[in-house]
Amino acid sequence: MAAAAVGTAEDRTISRKIGQPPTRTKCPAPFLLKTYELLEFVEEEEENYSGKNKVISWNEEGTGFVVWSPAEFSELMLPKYFKHNNFSSFIRQLNTYGFKKVASKRWEFSHEKFKRGSKHLLGKITRKKSDSSAFPAYLKPSDHIMAAKEENNITLQLLMEENQNLRKERLELQMQIAHFKTLETKLMDCLSQYVGNQHNKVRRLF
Protein backbone atom coordinates (compact mmCIF):
# COMPACT_ATOMS: atom_id res chain seq x y z
CA MET A 1 0.00 0.00 0.00
CA ALA A 2 1.16 3.48 0.78
CA ALA A 3 4.78 2.49 0.09
CA ALA A 4 5.30 5.05 -2.64
CA ALA A 5 3.59 7.88 -0.84
CA VAL A 6 5.35 7.20 2.42
CA GLY A 7 8.65 6.87 0.63
CA THR A 8 8.40 10.30 -0.91
CA ALA A 9 7.08 11.70 2.32
CA GLU A 10 10.17 10.60 4.12
CA ASP A 11 12.36 12.39 1.60
CA ARG A 12 11.33 15.54 3.39
CA THR A 13 13.60 14.70 6.25
CA ILE A 14 16.64 14.84 4.02
CA SER A 15 17.29 18.53 4.05
CA ARG A 16 14.17 20.52 4.75
CA LYS A 17 15.01 23.20 7.24
CA ILE A 18 12.83 25.69 9.02
CA GLY A 19 13.54 29.27 9.91
CA GLN A 20 16.14 30.05 7.29
CA PRO A 21 16.31 33.62 6.03
CA PRO A 22 13.66 33.97 3.34
CA THR A 23 15.98 35.94 1.11
CA ARG A 24 18.50 33.18 0.58
CA THR A 25 17.77 30.26 -1.72
CA LYS A 26 16.45 27.58 0.53
CA CYS A 27 15.10 24.07 0.27
CA PRO A 28 11.81 24.27 -1.60
CA ALA A 29 8.55 23.20 0.00
CA PRO A 30 7.92 19.47 -0.44
CA PHE A 31 4.83 20.15 -2.49
CA LEU A 32 6.75 22.23 -5.04
CA LEU A 33 9.62 19.78 -5.31
CA LYS A 34 7.31 16.81 -5.79
CA THR A 35 5.25 18.58 -8.41
CA TYR A 36 8.39 19.63 -10.24
CA GLU A 37 9.90 16.14 -10.09
CA LEU A 38 6.62 14.67 -11.26
CA LEU A 39 6.89 16.85 -14.36
CA GLU A 40 10.56 15.93 -14.85
CA PHE A 41 9.55 12.27 -14.62
CA VAL A 42 6.81 12.43 -17.24
CA GLU A 43 9.11 14.42 -19.52
CA GLU A 44 11.73 11.67 -19.44
CA GLU A 45 9.13 8.96 -19.76
CA GLU A 46 7.57 10.69 -22.72
CA GLU A 47 10.59 9.80 -24.88
CA ASN A 48 9.93 6.11 -24.39
CA TYR A 49 6.17 6.08 -24.72
CA SER A 50 5.54 8.84 -27.22
CA GLY A 51 2.46 7.09 -28.56
CA LYS A 52 0.31 7.46 -25.43
CA ASN A 53 -1.89 10.38 -24.54
CA LYS A 54 -0.25 12.72 -22.12
CA VAL A 55 -1.67 12.95 -18.61
CA ILE A 56 0.33 15.97 -17.49
CA SER A 57 3.20 17.91 -19.01
CA TRP A 58 4.95 21.27 -19.23
CA ASN A 59 3.30 23.63 -21.68
CA GLU A 60 5.02 24.51 -24.96
CA GLU A 61 7.19 27.30 -23.56
CA GLY A 62 7.91 25.60 -20.25
CA THR A 63 6.31 28.51 -18.39
CA GLY A 64 3.62 26.37 -16.84
CA PHE A 65 2.07 22.94 -16.99
CA VAL A 66 -1.12 21.33 -18.20
CA VAL A 67 -3.06 18.49 -16.61
CA TRP A 68 -4.45 16.89 -19.75
CA SER A 69 -6.39 14.23 -17.92
CA PRO A 70 -7.36 15.12 -14.35
CA ALA A 71 -8.98 11.73 -13.77
CA GLU A 72 -5.94 9.69 -14.72
CA PHE A 73 -3.62 12.17 -13.05
CA SER A 74 -5.53 11.96 -9.79
CA GLU A 75 -5.93 8.22 -9.78
CA LEU A 76 -2.49 7.19 -11.01
CA MET A 77 0.01 9.94 -10.28
CA LEU A 78 -1.11 11.87 -7.20
CA PRO A 79 -0.87 8.88 -4.83
CA LYS A 80 2.70 8.25 -5.98
CA TYR A 81 3.75 11.67 -4.78
CA PHE A 82 1.18 12.71 -2.18
CA LYS A 83 -0.97 11.20 0.52
CA HIS A 84 -4.18 11.45 -1.45
CA ASN A 85 -5.73 11.07 -4.88
CA ASN A 86 -7.95 14.14 -4.92
CA PHE A 87 -7.50 16.60 -7.73
CA SER A 88 -9.10 19.31 -5.64
CA SER A 89 -6.50 18.92 -2.91
CA PHE A 90 -3.79 19.30 -5.51
CA ILE A 91 -5.45 22.48 -6.78
CA ARG A 92 -5.75 23.74 -3.22
CA GLN A 93 -1.99 23.41 -2.83
CA LEU A 94 -1.35 25.16 -6.13
CA ASN A 95 -3.46 28.06 -4.90
CA THR A 96 -1.68 28.06 -1.56
CA TYR A 97 1.63 28.56 -3.37
CA GLY A 98 0.27 31.26 -5.65
CA PHE A 99 -0.14 29.37 -8.92
CA LYS A 100 -2.64 30.81 -11.38
CA LYS A 101 -4.96 28.97 -13.72
CA VAL A 102 -3.99 30.46 -17.08
CA ALA A 103 -6.46 28.86 -19.47
CA SER A 104 -10.19 28.61 -19.28
CA LYS A 105 -10.64 25.42 -21.28
CA ARG A 106 -7.92 23.24 -19.83
CA TRP A 107 -6.19 22.72 -16.50
CA GLU A 108 -3.13 24.85 -17.15
CA PHE A 109 -1.32 26.50 -14.26
CA SER A 110 1.66 28.77 -14.01
CA HIS A 111 3.78 30.53 -11.45
CA GLU A 112 6.47 33.08 -12.15
CA LYS A 113 9.10 30.97 -10.42
CA PHE A 114 7.95 27.56 -11.57
CA LYS A 115 9.48 26.99 -15.01
CA ARG A 116 10.95 24.08 -16.90
CA GLY A 117 14.73 24.00 -16.38
CA SER A 118 14.66 26.37 -13.40
CA LYS A 119 14.47 24.02 -10.47
CA HIS A 120 16.66 26.43 -8.49
CA LEU A 121 13.82 28.97 -8.45
CA LEU A 122 11.51 26.69 -6.45
CA GLY A 123 13.13 27.79 -3.20
CA LYS A 124 11.92 31.31 -3.86
CA ILE A 125 8.28 30.30 -3.96
CA THR A 126 6.54 30.90 -0.66
CA ARG A 127 3.17 29.98 0.71
CA LYS A 128 0.63 32.72 0.70
CA LYS A 129 0.22 34.01 4.23
CA SER A 130 -2.89 33.46 6.37
CA ASP A 131 -2.70 29.69 6.10
CA SER A 132 -2.61 29.55 9.88
CA SER A 133 0.99 30.63 10.09
CA ALA A 134 -0.20 34.22 10.03
CA PHE A 135 -2.63 35.88 12.36
CA PRO A 136 -6.07 34.39 12.89
CA ALA A 137 -8.73 36.41 11.12
CA TYR A 138 -9.81 38.35 14.18
CA LEU A 139 -6.24 39.52 14.81
CA LYS A 140 -5.29 40.58 11.30
CA PRO A 141 -3.90 44.06 10.69
CA SER A 142 -6.64 46.69 10.38
CA ASP A 143 -8.76 44.75 12.81
CA HIS A 144 -9.89 46.14 16.11
CA ILE A 145 -6.86 44.91 18.01
CA MET A 146 -4.63 46.73 15.59
CA ALA A 147 -6.87 49.77 15.93
CA ALA A 148 -6.62 49.56 19.70
CA LYS A 149 -2.85 49.20 19.54
CA GLU A 150 -2.66 52.12 17.16
CA GLU A 151 -4.85 54.19 19.42
CA ASN A 152 -2.63 53.28 22.34
CA ASN A 153 0.41 54.31 20.36
CA ILE A 154 -1.17 57.61 19.37
CA THR A 155 -2.11 58.32 22.97
CA LEU A 156 1.42 57.49 23.98
CA GLN A 157 2.89 59.76 21.38
CA LEU A 158 0.60 62.65 22.25
CA LEU A 159 1.39 62.24 25.92
CA MET A 160 5.11 62.22 25.27
CA GLU A 161 4.80 65.33 23.14
CA GLU A 162 2.78 67.17 25.74
CA ASN A 163 5.24 66.00 28.34
CA GLN A 164 8.15 67.42 26.43
CA ASN A 165 6.34 70.71 25.97
CA LEU A 166 5.58 70.86 29.67
CA ARG A 167 9.23 70.30 30.53
CA LYS A 168 10.23 73.06 28.15
CA GLU A 169 7.65 75.39 29.67
CA ARG A 170 8.86 74.50 33.13
CA LEU A 171 12.41 75.40 32.20
CA GLU A 172 11.30 78.75 30.78
CA LEU A 173 9.24 79.48 33.86
CA GLN A 174 12.15 78.56 36.11
CA MET A 175 14.39 80.91 34.14
CA GLN A 176 11.84 83.68 34.49
CA ILE A 177 11.75 83.05 38.21
CA ALA A 178 15.54 83.11 38.41
CA HIS A 179 15.44 86.42 36.62
CA PHE A 180 12.82 87.80 39.02
CA LYS A 181 14.87 86.66 41.96
CA THR A 182 17.91 88.50 40.70
CA LEU A 183 15.78 91.52 39.98
CA GLU A 184 14.24 91.38 43.40
CA THR A 185 17.66 91.26 45.03
CA LYS A 186 18.84 94.20 42.98
CA LEU A 187 15.72 96.22 43.73
CA MET A 188 15.99 95.42 47.40
CA ASP A 189 19.61 96.43 47.47
CA CYS A 190 18.88 99.60 45.65
CA LEU A 191 15.89 100.48 47.74
CA SER A 192 17.76 99.78 50.93
CA GLN A 193 20.19 102.50 49.97
CA TYR A 194 17.35 104.97 50.19
CA VAL A 195 15.36 103.57 53.07
CA GLY A 196 18.43 102.93 55.17
CA ASN A 197 21.29 100.55 54.89
CA GLN A 198 19.39 97.47 56.07
CA HIS A 199 18.15 95.05 53.43
CA ASN A 200 15.85 93.29 55.89
CA LYS A 201 14.16 96.49 56.84
CA VAL A 202 13.17 97.06 53.23
CA ARG A 203 12.01 93.48 52.79
CA ARG A 204 9.61 93.88 55.62
CA LEU A 205 7.82 96.59 53.68
CA PHE A 206 6.58 94.07 51.11
Added chain:
Amino acid sequence: MAAAAVGTAEDRTISRKIGQPPTRTKCPAPFLLKTYELLEFVEEEEENYSGKNKVISWNEEGTGFVVWSPAEFSELMLPKYFKHNNFSSFIRQLNTYGFKKVASKRWEFSHEKFKRGSKHLLGKITRKKSDSSAFPAYLKPSDHIMAAKEENNITLQLLMEENQNLRKERLELQMQIAHFKTLETKLMDCLSQYVGNQHNKVRRLF
Protein backbone atom coordinates in the same frame (compact mmCIF):
# COMPACT_ATOMS: atom_id res chain seq x y z
CA MET B 1 -2.37 1.62 -3.28
CA ALA B 2 -3.92 4.02 -0.80
CA ALA B 3 -7.35 2.56 -1.48
CA ALA B 4 -8.03 1.65 2.14
CA ALA B 5 -6.72 4.89 3.58
CA VAL B 6 -8.58 6.99 1.05
CA GLY B 7 -11.72 4.99 1.64
CA THR B 8 -11.74 5.73 5.34
CA ALA B 9 -10.78 9.29 4.66
CA GLU B 10 -13.86 9.76 2.59
CA ASP B 11 -16.04 8.52 5.42
CA ARG B 12 -15.44 11.88 7.01
CA THR B 13 -17.76 13.48 4.54
CA ILE B 14 -20.71 11.48 5.80
CA SER B 15 -21.71 13.60 8.70
CA ARG B 16 -18.81 15.62 10.08
CA LYS B 17 -19.98 19.14 10.74
CA ILE B 18 -18.03 22.18 11.76
CA GLY B 19 -19.05 24.98 14.05
CA GLN B 20 -21.63 23.15 16.09
CA PRO B 21 -22.06 24.21 19.70
CA PRO B 22 -19.38 22.40 21.69
CA THR B 23 -21.80 21.58 24.47
CA ARG B 24 -24.08 19.36 22.42
CA THR B 25 -23.00 15.86 21.48
CA LYS B 26 -21.50 16.22 18.08
CA CYS B 27 -19.81 14.08 15.50
CA PRO B 28 -16.46 13.03 16.93
CA ALA B 29 -13.20 14.04 15.29
CA PRO B 30 -12.20 11.58 12.57
CA PHE B 31 -9.10 10.59 14.47
CA LEU B 32 -11.09 9.55 17.52
CA LEU B 33 -13.69 7.65 15.56
CA LYS B 34 -11.10 5.77 13.56
CA THR B 35 -9.09 4.86 16.62
CA TYR B 36 -12.23 3.67 18.37
CA GLU B 37 -13.40 1.66 15.38
CA LEU B 38 -9.94 0.15 15.04
CA LEU B 39 -10.28 -1.13 18.60
CA GLU B 40 -13.79 -2.39 17.94
CA PHE B 41 -12.47 -4.21 14.90
CA VAL B 42 -9.63 -6.02 16.69
CA GLU B 43 -11.99 -6.94 19.51
CA GLU B 44 -14.35 -8.68 17.11
CA GLU B 45 -11.49 -10.27 15.23
CA GLU B 46 -9.98 -11.55 18.44
CA GLU B 47 -12.81 -14.04 18.83
CA ASN B 48 -11.84 -15.74 15.60
CA TYR B 49 -8.07 -15.67 15.96
CA SER B 50 -7.60 -16.02 19.67
CA GLY B 51 -4.34 -17.85 19.17
CA LYS B 52 -2.35 -14.92 17.76
CA ASN B 53 -0.45 -12.32 19.70
CA LYS B 54 -2.41 -9.16 20.12
CA VAL B 55 -1.19 -6.04 18.33
CA ILE B 56 -3.50 -3.57 20.02
CA SER B 57 -6.49 -3.95 22.35
CA TRP B 58 -8.53 -2.36 25.11
CA ASN B 59 -7.00 -2.83 28.54
CA GLU B 60 -8.64 -5.15 31.09
CA GLU B 61 -11.10 -2.60 32.43
CA GLY B 62 -11.82 -0.96 29.09
CA THR B 63 -10.61 2.39 30.43
CA GLY B 64 -7.79 2.65 27.92
CA PHE B 65 -5.94 0.70 25.29
CA VAL B 66 -2.56 -0.93 24.85
CA VAL B 67 -0.43 -1.08 21.72
CA TRP B 68 1.26 -4.43 22.33
CA SER B 69 3.35 -4.30 19.20
CA PRO B 70 4.05 -0.80 17.89
CA ALA B 71 5.98 -2.14 14.89
CA GLU B 72 3.17 -4.36 13.63
CA PHE B 73 0.56 -1.80 14.55
CA SER B 74 2.33 0.92 12.57
CA GLU B 75 3.08 -1.19 9.56
CA LEU B 76 -0.18 -3.11 9.28
CA MET B 77 -2.96 -1.18 10.96
CA LEU B 78 -2.19 2.54 10.80
CA PRO B 79 -2.25 2.71 6.98
CA LYS B 80 -5.68 1.09 6.96
CA TYR B 81 -7.10 3.95 8.98
CA PHE B 82 -4.78 6.89 8.43
CA LYS B 83 -2.63 8.41 5.72
CA HIS B 84 0.62 7.26 7.25
CA ASN B 85 2.38 4.41 9.00
CA ASN B 86 4.28 6.37 11.64
CA PHE B 87 3.74 5.45 15.23
CA SER B 88 4.97 8.86 16.31
CA SER B 89 2.28 10.61 14.25
CA PHE B 90 -0.31 8.45 15.95
CA ILE B 91 1.10 9.43 19.34
CA ARG B 92 1.11 13.07 18.30
CA GLN B 93 -2.61 12.85 17.62
CA LEU B 94 -3.26 11.12 20.95
CA ASN B 95 -1.50 13.99 22.67
CA THR B 96 -3.44 16.53 20.64
CA TYR B 97 -6.67 15.04 21.93
CA GLY B 98 -5.48 14.87 25.52
CA PHE B 99 -4.73 11.17 25.92
CA LYS B 100 -2.25 10.24 28.64
CA LYS B 101 0.31 7.48 28.64
CA VAL B 102 -0.62 5.54 31.76
CA ALA B 103 2.10 2.91 31.98
CA SER B 104 5.84 3.26 31.83
CA LYS B 105 6.68 -0.15 30.42
CA ARG B 106 4.10 -0.49 27.70
CA TRP B 107 2.27 1.74 25.25
CA GLU B 108 -0.93 2.16 27.20
CA PHE B 109 -3.05 5.27 26.77
CA SER B 110 -6.23 6.53 28.30
CA HIS B 111 -8.62 9.42 28.14
CA GLU B 112 -11.50 10.08 30.49
CA LYS B 113 -14.00 10.02 27.63
CA PHE B 114 -12.47 7.21 25.61
CA LYS B 115 -13.77 3.96 27.08
CA ARG B 116 -14.89 0.59 25.76
CA GLY B 117 -18.63 0.63 25.18
CA SER B 118 -18.93 4.41 25.37
CA LYS B 119 -18.68 5.44 21.77
CA HIS B 120 -21.16 8.24 22.45
CA LEU B 121 -18.59 10.02 24.63
CA LEU B 122 -16.19 10.53 21.74
CA GLY B 123 -18.04 13.65 20.63
CA LYS B 124 -17.15 15.26 23.93
CA ILE B 125 -13.42 14.94 23.36
CA THR B 126 -11.92 18.12 22.00
CA ARG B 127 -8.54 19.03 20.63
CA LYS B 128 -6.30 20.82 23.00
CA LYS B 129 -6.20 24.50 22.04
CA SER B 130 -3.17 26.21 20.51
CA ASP B 131 -3.15 23.85 17.58
CA SER B 132 -3.67 26.82 15.34
CA SER B 133 -7.25 27.44 16.26
CA ALA B 134 -6.10 29.48 19.23
CA PHE B 135 -3.66 32.35 19.26
CA PRO B 136 -0.29 31.90 17.64
CA ALA B 137 2.39 31.42 20.26
CA TYR B 138 3.70 34.96 20.11
CA LEU B 139 0.23 36.33 20.83
CA LYS B 140 -0.68 34.10 23.76
CA PRO B 141 -1.49 35.63 27.09
CA SER B 142 1.59 36.02 29.29
CA ASP B 143 3.81 36.06 26.25
CA HIS B 144 5.97 38.95 25.24
CA ILE B 145 3.18 40.70 23.36
CA MET B 146 1.17 40.65 26.54
CA ALA B 147 4.27 41.89 28.32
CA ALA B 148 4.66 44.58 25.68
CA LYS B 149 1.04 45.61 26.07
CA GLU B 150 1.47 45.67 29.81
CA GLU B 151 4.66 47.67 29.42
CA ASN B 152 2.81 50.00 27.12
CA ASN B 153 0.13 50.45 29.74
CA ILE B 154 2.70 51.09 32.44
CA THR B 155 4.47 53.59 30.24
CA LEU B 156 1.14 55.24 29.59
CA GLN B 157 0.34 55.43 33.26
CA LEU B 158 3.77 56.79 34.18
CA LEU B 159 3.54 59.37 31.44
CA MET B 160 0.12 60.49 32.59
CA GLU B 161 1.35 60.78 36.16
CA GLU B 162 4.38 62.76 35.15
CA ASN B 163 2.16 64.89 32.99
CA GLN B 164 -0.12 65.68 35.88
CA ASN B 165 2.86 66.55 38.07
CA LEU B 166 4.26 68.79 35.41
CA ARG B 167 0.95 70.64 35.08
CA LYS B 168 0.85 71.10 38.83
CA GLU B 169 4.43 72.39 38.85
CA ARG B 170 3.61 74.73 36.01
CA LEU B 171 0.73 76.17 37.93
CA GLU B 172 2.92 76.72 40.99
CA LEU B 173 5.64 78.33 38.92
CA GLN B 174 3.09 80.59 37.22
CA MET B 175 1.80 81.60 40.64
CA GLN B 176 5.32 82.37 41.79
CA ILE B 177 5.85 84.45 38.70
CA ALA B 178 2.59 86.29 39.26
CA HIS B 179 3.79 87.01 42.78
CA PHE B 180 7.13 88.28 41.53
CA LYS B 181 5.40 90.50 39.03
CA THR B 182 3.31 92.04 41.75
CA LEU B 183 6.38 92.40 43.90
CA GLU B 184 8.32 94.00 41.09
CA THR B 185 5.58 96.51 40.49
CA LYS B 186 5.44 97.38 44.15
CA LEU B 187 9.22 97.71 44.38
CA MET B 188 9.30 99.85 41.30
CA ASP B 189 6.58 102.08 42.57
CA CYS B 190 8.25 102.37 45.90
CA LEU B 191 11.64 103.04 44.44
CA SER B 192 10.28 105.59 42.05
CA GLN B 193 9.11 107.57 45.01
CA TYR B 194 12.75 107.96 46.01
CA VAL B 195 14.41 108.28 42.64
CA GLY B 196 11.84 110.63 41.29
CA ASN B 197 8.22 110.19 40.37
CA GLN B 198 8.82 108.37 37.11
CA HIS B 199 8.33 104.62 37.12
CA ASN B 200 10.08 104.27 33.79
CA LYS B 201 13.14 106.10 34.99
CA VAL B 202 13.57 103.53 37.77
CA ARG B 203 12.99 100.60 35.43
CA ARG B 204 15.84 101.76 33.27
CA LEU B 205 18.21 101.24 36.16
CA PHE B 206 17.72 97.46 36.05
Added chain:
DNA sequence: GGGAATATTCCC
Protein backbone atom coordinates in the same frame (compact mmCIF):
# COMPACT_ATOMS: atom_id res chain seq x y z
C1' DG C 1 -10.05 30.84 -4.75
C1' DG C 2 -9.42 30.81 -0.33
C1' DG C 3 -10.62 30.51 5.06
C1' DA C 4 -10.39 27.40 8.48
C1' DA C 5 -10.46 22.73 10.64
C1' DT C 6 -8.05 18.52 11.06
C1' DA C 7 -3.93 15.55 9.92
C1' DT C 8 0.91 14.64 9.39
C1' DT C 9 5.55 15.88 9.84
C1' DC C 10 9.48 17.94 11.92
C1' DC C 11 11.84 19.60 15.61
C1' DC C 12 12.87 21.12 20.43
Added chain:
DNA sequence: GGGAATATTCCC
Protein backbone atom coordinates in the same frame (compact mmCIF):
# COMPACT_ATOMS: atom_id res chain seq x y z
C1' DG D 1 4.84 16.36 25.17
C1' DG D 2 3.98 19.86 22.54
C1' DG D 3 4.97 24.15 19.18
C1' DA D 4 4.87 25.11 14.64
C1' DA D 5 5.24 24.17 9.62
C1' DT D 6 3.22 21.87 5.84
C1' DA D 7 -0.53 18.86 3.91
C1' DT D 8 -5.24 17.42 3.26
C1' DT D 9 -10.00 18.08 3.78
C1' DC D 10 -14.23 20.60 4.05
C1' DC D 11 -16.88 24.34 3.16
C1' DC D 12 -18.24 29.05 1.53
